[in-house]
Amino acid sequence: MMRGRGLVNRLAVIVAALLAAAPLHAEDGYALWLRHAPLEGEALAALRAEAPIVPVIVDRADSPTLAIAETELRRGIAGLQGHDRPRLTADSTEIILDCGTTRGDGAAGFVIAPERIEGRRAVRIAAADHVGCLYGSFALLRALGEGTPLSEIRRDEAPAMPLRMLDHWDNPDGHVERGYAGRSIIDWWHLPDKLDPRLVDYARANASIGINAVAVNNVNAKAFMLEPRYIARLARLADAWRPYGIRVFLSARFSAPMELGGLPTADPRDPAVKAWWQAKADEIYAAIPDFGGFLVKANSEGQPGPQDYGRSHAEGANMLAAALGDRGTVIWRAFVYSPEDTSDRTAQAYAEFQPLDGQFALNVILQVKNGALDFQPREPFHPLFGAMPRTRVMLEAQITREYLGQASGIAYLAPLWKEVLEAQTGRGGSVAQITAPVGMAGVANVGSDRNWTGTHFDAANWYAFGRLAWNPALSSEDIAREWAAQTFTRDDQALGTIAAMMLGSRETVVDYTGPLGLAHLMGTGHHYGPAPWVCDLGRADWNPCYYHRADKGGIGFDRTAAGSKALAQYAPAIAANWSDPATTDPRYLLWFHHLPWSHRLPSGRTLWEELAARYDAGVAGVDRMAAAWASLAPAIDAERHAAITADLAIQRKEARWWRDASLAYWQSVNGLALPPGTAPPAEPLAAYKLRAFPEAPGQ
Ligand code: BDP
Numbered sequence: 001m002m003r004g005r006g007l008v009n010r011l012a013v014i015v016a017a018l019l020a021a022a023p024l025h026a027e028d029g030y031a032l033w034l035r036h037a038p039l040e041g042e043a044l045a046a047l048r049a050e051a052p053i054v055p056v057i058v059d060r061a062d063s064p065t066l067a068i069a070e071t072e073l074r075r076g077i078a079g080l081q082g083h084d085r086p087r088l089t090a091d092s093t094e095i096i097l098d099c100g101t102t103r104g105d106g107a108a109g110f111v112i113a114p115e116r117i118e119g120r121r122a123v124r125i126a127a128a129d130h131v132g133c134l135y136g137s138f139a140l141l142r143a144l145g146e147g148t149p150l151s152e153i154r155r156d157e158a159p160a161m162p163l164r165m166l167d168h169w170d171n172p173d174g175h176v177e178r179g180y181a182g183r184s185i186i187d188w189w190h191l192p193d194k195l196d197p198r199l200v201d202y203a204r205a206n207a208s209i210g211i212n213a214v215a216v217n218n219v220n221a222k223a224f225m226l227e228p229r230y231i232a233r234l235a236r237l238a239d240a241w242r243p244y245g246i247r248v249f250l251s252a253r254f255s256a257p258m259e260l261g262g263l264p265t266a267d268p269r270d271p272a273v274k275a276w277w278q279a280k281a282d283e284i285y286a287a288i289p290d291f292g293g294f295l296v297k298a299n300s301e302g303q304p305g306p307q308d309y310g311r312s313h314a315e316g317a318n319m320l321a322a323a324l325g326d327r328g329t330v331i332w333r334a335f336v337y338s339p340e341d342t343s344d345r346t347a348q349a350y351a352e353f354q355p356l357d358g359q360f361a362l363n364v365i366l367q368v369k370n371g372a373l374d375f376q377p378r379e380p381f382h383p384l385f386g387a388m389p390r391t392r393v394m395l396e397a398q399i400t401r402e403y404l405g406q407a408s409g410i411a412y413l414a415p416l417w418k419e420v421l422e423a424q425t426g427r428g429g430s431v432a433q434i435t436a437p438v439g440m441a442g443v444a445n446v447g448s449d450r451n452w453t454g455t456h457f458d459a460a461n462w463y464a465f466g467r468l469a470w471n472p473a474l475s476s477e478d479i480a481r482e483w484a485a486q487t488f489t490r491d492d493q494a495l496g497t498i499a500a501m502m503l504g505s506r507e508t509v510v511d512y513t514g515p516l517g518l519a520h521l522m523g524t525g526h527h528y529g530p531a532p533w534v535c536d537l538g539r540a541d542w543n544p545c546y547y548h549r550a551d552k553g554g555i556g557f558d559r560t561a562a563g564s565k566a567l568a569q570y571a572p573a574i575a576a577n578w579s580d581p582a583t584t585d586p587r588y589l590l591w592f593h594h595l596p597w598s599h600r601l602p603s604g605r606t607l608w609e610e611l612a613a614r615y616d617a618g619v620a621g622v623d624r625m626a627a628a629w630a631s632l633a634p635a636i637d638a639e640r641h642a643a644i645t646a647d648l649a650i651q652r653k654e655a656r657w658w659r660d661a662s663l664a665y666w667q668s669v670n671g672l673a674l675p676p677g678t679a680p681p682a683e684p685l686a687a688y689k690l691r692a693f694p695e696a697p698g699q
Contacts, residue, residue: 029451033486036079043147064243065130076141099133109158110136131245163439164469165213180407181447181454192236203244209466219297221251223259247292255304267309268319277323293328314359321361344564346372358390383569386427400445407454409651412502414464414476426571494635512618517591526696556590615659661688
């Protein structure tokens, strides 16, 4: 009898030990970088000894934001300690949330420093506002998670950019344009009555990386989202997100006064149109006092706009800005190109907007994509950066990987964004310096998939976007390591391997999709896979042929004075540098020049040889990532390891497909033999041309 009970007890102990060792939930990615996995070794012992206790809030004003900060600290510390709730000791360190007082910059900055109170140890998170304290709490947890002893954490941070924004291209029916992670997380149909708790988790993740604004709907907007029933829904979202420091913005359709108001026109000079928007803005502010404002795509890709009435973009934007007044901001997109304009598409936005510099109201921001074309794997920085000193200009980046493999494999985008942020415009500093006073928006990549972003590694792009908007000086590598340590493992060797994979991944995608400055070679409509052969679309500038201009004589788009002259839109020193193929950065070579296949590059190879070598490097790069990931099996939980292995297997196929289809097509144009040592494409060109994907997601 006794022995039997002893056995049962022993079994119970073993089962308990097993349960303690295994994570309660499978590692499905839902927790993102906020797993707060238990520390190990000395760091764990130290945190258990310091036994931080629940914060004492100096500013006792009733604040949901501070309640969240407290909860986050308790939850995070307990997790890092390996307990289910924080434990106290006689010697517990007190964490003090000191908000709304003296320190911090009043724009969500914070200071973290240790101190002693009557001989007892304490750590103070000081900020001028409550959101600053929340950000400080997340920063404290991040530092603890990196193994920094509590008593050694010192931070003095302020966001570099005031507006750190996600733009959702989510439609009210739940479909996400260019979304590859399932359906929209916003269930408009059941709002405002039912708020999916996931939307709170979303705000929490955003707050943890400093994102403070969200445009909730597609820039290709439906007018009906301005109807009262949608304003009520938006208000519910705003209420849920406000404690996390997030303001909501709405994409507004310029012709809404006609569609909703029954007016005969949406002309921005028409008094009835102005009155309609004024009343609409008042109605929104009555429901959402801190409404951020409108995001507008006008006169672009079929969207209505002021030019329909012969008015300029500035007139259109200013009319909406007047309706918002000092309550909010109009974010006007510079992504325009016209079906009638036959000039180089990449030159049209500058031609349209630059002359309007100084004409925009103070509460208008011009949102400029990183490059002049459209979120390609690589583009030179947009010439509008630095060219509109009297306009508030912000950067628009794309987090969702529309043109970089969508939800296949790995493409870590921090290096892409850093490349743009660090680009010297020759007119008042780098892109980061020019946009920092305003902000940065990223087209969101989240959806209803359990892990939020479709692939686990795409969460790194969401994370990196927030971190860079907070501080564009952070390095891609530091962000990669920081994210991976919170997401996967703190093992230094494994982190080194993961960071190396991430850092090379975007260049690898460039290599196998569009090396040497080639761009826009993707399949029509869905933008998935290669289709450089497409030359017959109704609109010239939607054709890959328009961009690569390959013929027997050569390849590339001449944008110099002898060609489209788009180069002249850059500052003279930069334009001069890029006007000569010999001094052009090889990464932009065919963006600016049309060159013979026999053109010799600094590498000593001909252009044709270099192209083939780049495609091979891309394929090899993916193979290396797959091998590196395979080697990490012992360091990563089985569930996520398997999922990422599968992602990389897909990427290996896609890299080969891009390489083979591209080489086969270029050969059909130039008639050249493949350079020695280059393996022939697996299939004939005709087979690649036949591939069709009408059902591809995200269209
Ligand atoms: C392109 C997308 C398209 C967007 C457009 C935009 O293919 O779906 O509507 O950008 O930014 O990249 O407005």
